[in-house]
Amino acid sequence: MTRFTFSPSPRSFTTTLAAIGLAGLSFSAAVQADYPEQDIRLIIPFGPGGATDIIFRLVSQEAEQHLGESIVPVNMAGAGATLGSRNVKDAPANGYTLLGSHDTIALSNLAGMVDYSYDAFEPVALLTQTINIATTYAGHEVQSADEIAAYVSEHPGQVHFSMIPSSTDHFFWAQFFEEAGIDMADVRLVGYPDTGEQVSALMAKEVDFAMFNLPSGGAFFEDGSFRALGIAHPERLQSMPEVATLREQGIEMDHSTSRGIFAPKGTPQDIVDQIATAYGQALENDDLQSRIENEFGSVVRYLAGDDYQQFLDDNQRALSDAAANIDFQN
Known part of the structure; x- marks a missing residue:
């Protein structure tokens, strides 16, 4: 029986790998271009009925009109709001599991409840602030x-x-x-x-x-x-x-509950941007703005991309400074 062997030269092997890599990138881009293709879960790490729960539901209901798929809110309260955040942190980074939360992400870290903060997620968009x-x-x-x-x-x-x-x-x-x-x-x-x-x-x-x-x-x-x-x-x-x-x-201080959307770390940037755009379009709705401001005493403040990242960095710094004066054991 005649045997045929193939011993590729280094150049031809490199060319083959490059072709496979390009094909993989093209496939990945095609998959992301089709996003979303199924319902998106929005984990809310608090119980139903509170201002955080209601605001995220209202805005998400409008945002899904711009995404073309349903955003399904899921209340996951427990462990000081860390049960829900941990679930999203460990979820696949494909854009189908999101977190709707606020400053508690950093607060839980500073209080020693968890070993992660904002940097464990991809920031999508700041939506509202409730002024204290x-x-x-x-x-x-x-x-x-x-x-x-x-x-x-x-x-x-x-x-x-x-x-x-x-x-x-x-x-x-x-x-x-x-x-x-x-x-x-x-x-x-x-x-x-x-x-x-x-x-x-x-x-x-x-x-x-x-x-x-x-x-x-x-x-x-x-x-x-x-x-x-x-x-x-x-x-x-x-x-x-x-x-x-x-x-x-004369008291140089601002303080609010700042609610935003987060995705698992590693979620492709084009998916993050698509989600952020949908929520930004949702917040342009006058009726929604009116409800947020008049029923929930909050202000619409939309930030995405580098602006939201800078906001989170500043927020983390301010909270860290405040934490220096807190004895969490008492």
Whole structure:
């Protein structure tokens, strides 16, 4: 039997590999060009019904009209919002599993709950910000945020601030104390399991101050139960034009819950861009903007690409600075 052997020269072997590589790239590009071809799961690491859940559902419902496939929200609460983020972090990087979350990604890392932060994901787009508000109960002698430092000085060790440990408001107060010149040794931080408990505590005057926003405190601001002391935003809120910003009061601080979309690390950039574009188009809807602003006390702030990456870098830096003043063991 005659045997035939083929011994390619180095040049012909290299040419063959190059051809295979080009074919692979062409196939990959064709696959990505067809994206999306099936439903996309949006993991929301919180329970249903809260502002985060509702805002992501509203915007995603509009965004899917621009993608041509359904975006299916999946609530995956647990482990301080890290169950859902870990699920997305470990998911295939193909654009069919996304994360809808906020600052809690960095907060969980700084609190030592997880060993990853924003850099474990591909940032897709910032969508909204819910502006946070320094708050007290009606009848408290403090009338504005710039009076808090003097009040603490007059009552050292007796002034109580509510917070959820390692959550947004914990960092809010750490940053506030730094900017307002308040020694943390002179205040008492009181931990509560959720926002509802904080509302009850402030209503009962168990604490002097709390951090709320319009979704959590709007009804109480409106009926006069709570007094808004300062808006942590460069501009006053349209729905509360009479309340000065913290910056207007000499406290150089902005603070908000910044909600955005993330993809698993390694997701192709053209897929990331396609998703970001769809969400950007969704936020151009006037009715959607109105609902976000009027029903949820939030502002539309769309950032994508390098702008969103820079925002996350700045956010991580600010939170890290605040974390230096927090004892997470207590």
